Amino acid sequence: MTRTSMGKGLGGSPKVDGSLKAEGSSKAEGSSKAEGSSKADGSPAGGFRQAMSWLHTWVGLTLGWVLFFIFLTGTVGYFDTEIDRWMQPELPQAQTGLNSTDTAEVLLDRLRVEAPGADRWFLTLPAGRHQPYPGIFWQGASTKAGASAASGELQVNGNTGEPFSARDTGGGQLLYQMHWRLHYLSRTQADIIVGFATMFMLVALITGIIIHKKIFRDLFTFRPGKGQRSWLDAHNVLSVVALPFHLMITYSGLIFMGFSYMPLIVAAHYGVDDEARQQFISEVFDPPGLVDSAREPAPLVPLGHLIAAAEDRWGENRVRSIDIRHPGDSNARIIFYENIERRVASGGERLIFDGVSGELLHQVPPATSAAKGARDLFVGLHEGLFAPPVLRWLFFFSGLLGSGMIATGLVLWAVKRRQRMEKKHRLPHLGLRLVEKLNVGTVVGLPIGIAAYFWANRLLPVASVGRADWEVHLMFLAWLMVLIHAACRPNHRAWVEQLAIAGLAFGLLPLLNLLTTDRGLWHSLVANDWVFVGFDLTVLIVGLMLGWTAWRVWQKRSLIDTGEISIKQGRSAQELPGGQS
Amino acid sequence: MGLTGSRLASLVAAALVGGYALATAVGIFLGGILPMPRGEAALVGNLLSFAVYAGAVIWTFVVRRPVKVWLGLMIPACALVTGGLLLTGRAG
Amino acid sequence: MVSMLSSLTEWVLGFGGMGSLCLSMKSHAMKSHARQIGNLNYRIWRPGQKWMGWSLLALSIAIVVSARGWGPGLVSFFGMLSAVTLLVIALITYRPRWLVPASLACVAVGPILTGFYVLF
Numbered sequence: 001m002t003r004t005s006m007g008k009g010l011g012g013s014p015k016v017d018g019s020l021k022a023e024g025s026s027k028a029e030g031s032s033k034a035e036g037s038s039k040a041d042g043s044p045a046g047g048f049r050q051a052m053s054w055l056h057t058w059v060g061l062t063l064g065w066v067l068f069f070i071f072l073t074g075t076v077g078y079f080d081t082e083i084d085r086w087m088q089p090e091l092p093q094a095q096t097g098l099n100s101t102d103t104a105e106v107l108l109d110r111l112r113v114e115a116p117g118a119d120r121w122f123l124t125l126p127a128g129r130h131q132p133y134p135g136i137f138w139q140g141a142s143t144k145a146g147a148s149a150a151s152g153e154l155q156v157n158g159n160t161g162e163p164f165s166a167r168d169t170g171g172g173q174l175l176y177q178m179h180w181r182l183h184y185l186s187r188t189q190a191d192i193i194v195g196f197a198t199m200f201m202l203v204a205l206i207t208g209i210i211i212h213k214k215i216f217r218d219l220f221t222f223r224p225g226k227g228q229r230s231w232l233d234a235h236n237v238l239s240v241v242a243l244p245f246h247l248m249i250t251y252s253g254l255i256f257m258g259f260s261y262m263p264l265i266v267a268a269h270y271g272v273d274d275e276a277r278q279q280f281i282s283e284v285f286d287p288p289g290l291v292d293s294a295r296e297p298a299p300l301v302p303l304g305h306l307i308a309a310a311e312d313r314w315g316e317n318r319v320r321s322i323d324i325r326h327p328g329d330s331n332a333r334i335i336f337y338e339n340i341e342r343r344v345a346s347g348g349e350r351l352i353f354d355g356v357s358g359e360l361l362h363q364v365p366p367a368t369s370a371a372k373g374a375r376d377l378f379v380g381l382h383e384g385l386f387a388p389p390v391l392r393w394l395f396f397f398s399g400l401l402g403s404g405m406i407a408t409g410l411v412l413w414a415v416k417r418r419q420r421m422e423k424k425h426r427l428p429h430l431g432l433r434l435v436e437k438l439n440v441g442t443v444v445g446l447p448i449g450i451a452a453y454f455w456a457n458r459l460l461p462v463a464s465v466g467r468a469d470w471e472v473h474l475m476f477l478a479w480l481m482v483l484i485h486a487a488c489r490p491n492h493r494a495w496v497e498q499l500a501i502a503g504l505a506f507g508l509l510p511l512l513n514l515l516t517t518d519r520g521l522w523h524s525l526v527a528n529d530w531v532f533v534g535f536d537l538t539v540l541i542v543g544l545m546l547g548w549t550a551w552r553v554w555q556k557r558s559l560i561d562t563g564e565i566s567i568k569q570g571r572s573a574q575e576l577p578g579g580q581s
Numbered sequence: 582m583g584l585t586g587s588r589l590a591s592l593v594a595a596a597l598v599g600g601y602a603l604a605t606a607v608g609i610f611l612g613g614i615l616p617m618p619r620g621e622a623a624l625v626g627n628l629l630s631f632a633v634y635a636g637a638v639i640w641t642f643v644v645r646r647p648v649k650v651w652l653g654l655m656i657p658a659c660a661l662v663t664g665g666l667l668l669t670g671r672a673g
Numbered sequence: 674m675v676s677m678l679s680s681l682t683e684w685v686l687g688f689g690g691m692g693s694l695c696l697s698m699k700s701h702a703m704k705s706h707a708r709q710i711g712n713l714n715y716r717i718w719r720p721g722q723k724w725m726g727w728s729l730l731a732l733s734i735a736i737v738v739s740a741r742g743w744g745p746g747l748v749s750f751f752g753m754l755s756a757v758t759l760l761v762i763a764l765i766t767y768r769p770r771w772l773v774p775a776s777l778a779c780v781a782v783g784p785i786l787t788g789f790y791v792l793f
Contacts, residue, residue, distance in 0.1 A: 048643060055642045196597070202635045219758070220695040222766045237762055242755040254631040265608035265626050268666060269619050283620035344744035371621040374628060377744075386745060390680065394752030401755065 049211055056207040057413065059200045061435070064410045065442045066197045071406055072446055074179035074249075075399025076172070078384055078392055079535075081130050083172025086535040087457045089517040090166040091155075093529055094132035098158045100125055100311065100319055103134050104303045106161040110136055111327075114154065117142030119293070121324040126158060127317060127339045130385055134158040168468040169457055175450070180257065183472060195261040201250045208239060215240055225556075228416050235408040238401050245398035246405065252382035255375055284372055287364045289352050291331045298330035301358040309360065310336045310351055320348065324355060332356055338366075341388070345373060346380035407443040414439055437486045437494070444498040445482035447546070451505035452478035454539070458516040492553075499550030507543025510536040591647035599654030600637035604630040606658035606665075613665030678793070679740035682786040683733050683750070688757040689783045690729030692776025695761050697722030705769045729783055730754075736790060 076083070085091060107123040115121065119140025126134050133155045141147035154163045170177075177183075182190040209215065219240055222233045239246065259266060259277075270276040282290075303322065310319050323335040332355025338348030343366065350364040367373030380386060384395040414436045421428050428436075453475035460467045460474075482501075486494045513536060514520030524532035608626030615622035641650045696702050697719050737753075738746035764772045 051642050051645065052639070055639065199631065199634055200638070202631065203638045206635055206639060217698065220698070220701055220762050220765055222762055224766060237759075241758045241762070244751045245755065251631065255628055258627045258631070262605055262608055262627055262630050264605045265612055265630060266623050268609040268662070269612050269623050269669070280620055280623065283618070284624055343742075344748060369617070369621045371617070371624040371628070375624060378628075381748065387748075391745070391749050391752060394749070394756060398752060398755055401759075 052207040052210045056204055056211055059204045059207070060406075060409045061413050063197045063200050063204075064406050065438055066193065067201055068403060068406045068410070068442055069182075069446060070179045070194060070197060071399060071403040072450075073175055075396055075403060076450065077176025077179060078387075078396045078399060080172035080176040081132060082531045082535060083175060085132065085531050086513075087169045087171045087454070088166035089513075089519050089532075091133070091164055092157075093527070094129075094531070095126045095134065095158045096128060096132060097317065098126055098134070100317055101304050101307050103158045104307060104322060106158060107134055107136050107156060108303065110154070110156050110161055110163070111138060114138065114152070115141035115147045116145040117147065117328075118151075119326060121327050123322040123324070125317075125319055125321060127320045128341060131320065133164065167457075167462045170468050170472060174468075174472065175453065180253075184476075191257065191260050195254075195257065198250060198253045198257075199261075202247075202254065205239075205243075205246055205250060209243075212236060212240070215243075228412065228419050231408055231412040231415050235405060235412050238405040238408055242398045242401040242405075245395075246402050248378075248381050249399070249402065252378035255378045256382055258375075284369070287335060287350050287352055287362060287368075289362045290325060290333055293326040293329045294331040296330040297328055298332070298356045300324070300327050300332060300355055301334075301353070303334075306334060306336065306353050306358055310338075313351070314338050314349070327355065330356055333361075340380075341386050344380045344386055345376035346383060346385065347376050407439075410435070410439045410443065433491075436491050437483075440491070440494045440498055441479075441483035441486035444495070444502050444546075445479050445486065447542075448482050448498065448502045448505055449475045449479035451502065451509065451539075454509055455505065455512065458512050496550055496554045499546050499553060503543050503545075503547030503550055505543070506539045506546060509539040509543070588647055592641055592645065592650060595647060595650045595654060596638045596641040599651055599658070600634050600641065602658040603637045603654045603661075604634035606661035607633045610661040610665035613669040619669070676740060678786070678790055679736055680749075682783065682790050683737045683740075684753055684757065685779045685786055686729045686733035686736065686783040687750075687753050688760065689776055689779030690726045690733060691754070691758050691761045692726075692764075692772060693722045693729065693780060694726035695765055696772065696776060697726060701765050701769075701772075705765060705772045725780060729780065732783070732787060736787060740790075 085094075103125055104123055107125075108121075111118070111121045111123070114136070115138035117140075118138040120138060122137040124131050124135035124137070126132060134157075135153060135155045137151075137153040138147075139151045141150050141152075143150060156163055174183075180190065180194050181187070182193060185193070212218070218233075218236055222230070222237050224230050254261065263277075266277060266280045270280045307319060307322075311317070318339045320337045320339040323337065325333045325335070334353040334355045336351040336353070338350070340346065340348045342348070345366060347366050349366055350362075351360060352362040352364065353360055367376055384392065387395055414432060417432050418428055418436075421432070453471055456471040456474040460470055464470075482498060485498065489497065510521050513532075519529070519532050521533065521536045523529075524536065608623070608630035611626035611629060612619065612623035615625055617625075637654060641654070644650050644653070696705060699715055699719070702715070702718065702722075733753075734747070734750050737750045740746065741749060761772065761776075764775065
């Protein structure tokens with residue numbers, strides 16, 4: 001049944017490469033027919049595939065820009081901690097490897113000063129890449145008793161016990177948070193937009209698999225320099241090469257936010273109020289043995305031998321954090337969390353101690369039930385917190401492939417229609433021009449915005465008020481300016497100019513870092529400071545690649561504008577870059 | 582594909598709202614009947630509901646007939662919610 | 674060091690495997706070198722490359738799972754697979770003649786590395 005509909009769609013395009021013509025794209029064929037006429041219900045199989053193609057096209061177009069934002073900011077988020085550290089150059093290198101017992105003592109002293117009378121003290125130990133510095137967090141402290149705030153968090157220098165002071169910034173965390181919080185929107189608005197976008201990402205992936213008939217046979221096929229077909233090849237390659245990642249990241253994203261997106265499932269069985277929801281959360285997620293405060297003071301047990309017990313079990317420096325509930329109460333409980341680098345599923349083992357006697361009450365395995373285990377697995381895969389450096393790069397790289405998949409899909413939509421217009425000697429209609437401008441303004445504009453965020457971090461005065469907010473404002477202002485630029489310039493010029501700007505914006509960041517801090521590339525290399533070296537080199541390479549793409553697009557206007565011309569030039573332009581992403 | 586105007590709007594609404602209703606209903610049903618503590622059962626329902634949603638959206642645009650789609654999504658949704666709550670005795 | 678060796682083995686086997694699978698397809702095989710593969714030879718070439726490809730990939734999974742455990746192992750395998758597949762596509766597109774030697778080298782070296790990994 002796949003053979004019967006083959007070949008027809010190729011009628012319009014010249015057969016440039018004889019040996020490959022049989023592998024012509026089924027997708028272009030399907031969708032061009034699907035949009036052409038209303039007689040779509042010819043043969044059952046064809047009708048089904050056309051319906052899928054139609055759905056894929058329009059879901060992709062309407063949500064593509066939002067999804068590109070989600071994918072790219074989420075991808076950058078795989079290096080959230082590293083970006084945090086680059087954006088606070090005042091902080092020293094990571095303090096991992098400090099003695100856990102001493103560090104916990106230091107943190108506890110700090111909590112006694114900052115948060116007396118608190119309901120909960122939380123100690124973060126410098127256990128690895130995602131927790132480079134010791135930190136504290138507290139809830140329900142009493143300001144009357146001298147607490148600096150009812151709840152708060154601080155990063156603390158593990159050697160001196162003093163809080164770190166560094167420039168105010170949202171850092172990599174904020175950049176990563178954007179991919180589900182959309183920054184300026186309320187939580188509810190963001191949930192609705194991101195939830196539906198992710199849901200339809202899943203629909204787009206499934207329909208894409210259905211309409212792409214020969215996933216394996218076409219897997220290695222990329223034909224550059226052939227206009228629309230090259231874009232389709234690039235879209236297919238980027239989609240299929242990392243298909244397991246795309247499916248995983250999409251479904252796990254839904255599950256991650258599942259209770260917010262599908263609140264009624266829990267509500268139906270527990271009730272609709274907050275208390276009912278809390279009941280569900282504690283039944284499924286909380287470790288056993290937690291109790292309410294007894295309101296009777298009792299001294300907190302020293303942490304030393306509890307830490308020793310935990311490290312006996314888990315290994316040295318493998319306590320990730322210590323969660324003290326009701327410190328100073330006779331019902332105090334202390335939860336130790338195991339570090340998470342050894343398994344994919346999020347969350348390690350937990351040990352629960354009596355906070356007064358120091359008796360071990362419970363050992364809680366990472367997954368208390370199969371259902372929670374499944375959820376933890378998806379969440380762990382999504383976050384990739386377990387991933388050591390090489391694997392972390394592969395996550396990042398897969399995320400870029402996903403962003404590229406969305407970008408090439410969007411460009412393909414526009415290139416295909418422009419080609420059709422030009423064949424009929426018609427001017428592109430308003431919708432097409434709008435899509436073209438949004439494409440360049442998003443696919444290149446968002447990276448420019450991200451670069452602007454980094455520039456703002458270095459250029460805004462360290463002491464200025466609200467500088468963290470302004471870093472983000474400047475990111476979105478830069479993006480807005482890029483969109484305006486795209487609206488004013490011809491399509492091809494817009495791509496070239498913006499790619500060049502993006503290339504400069506990223507490529508010059510190491511220079512900016514050298515001029516505005518004392519932690520330039522050379523210094524970082526000498527000091528073995530691989531986070532700074534990694535950041536500087538990465539943005540340099542990204543900048544060079546964007547610049548190179550700008551140069552190639554400038555040479556070959558056909559790459560973006562017209563499939564027609566590019567097919568004629570196809571033979572002489574065998575080594576064109578196809579999927580810029 | 583000849584989908585325009587009110588017919589298209591109705592189908593999109595069916596995919597968004599009807600699909601959501603069916604996905605939630607399946608989740609509630611599973612939360613009610615699975616032989617495990619209710620919290621876990623509700624969690625399983627939650628994990629699987631998104632697959633149902635995706636399936637419902639795709640089915641909507643395969644069928645492409647608004648009346649049939651709306652009925653096909655909403656009748657099972659109502660039945661599943663009722664069934665799931667009745668079987669666990671939490672209907673009222 | 675074992676983890677270095679296991680990663681290297683995983684990647685070499687993965688590249689050899691995907692390269693072989695790519696070359697098992699006639700159009701890619703023709704493009705890459707072998708205009709000398711006639712129809713007759715192709716009948717032998719194709720299943721040979723296919724078997725070779727799938728075997729190397731299976732071996733690669735075995736290595737990475739034994740080195741890292743199922744969870745991180747499979748995640749690592751799929752990540753590696755995306756990267757080497759893209760590399761194979763880049764080669765067959767822009768440097769088709771390099772693919773055969775590169776792939777064959779990995780096919781040859783992969784099992785040797787596997788041997789080292791098993792022994793040490």
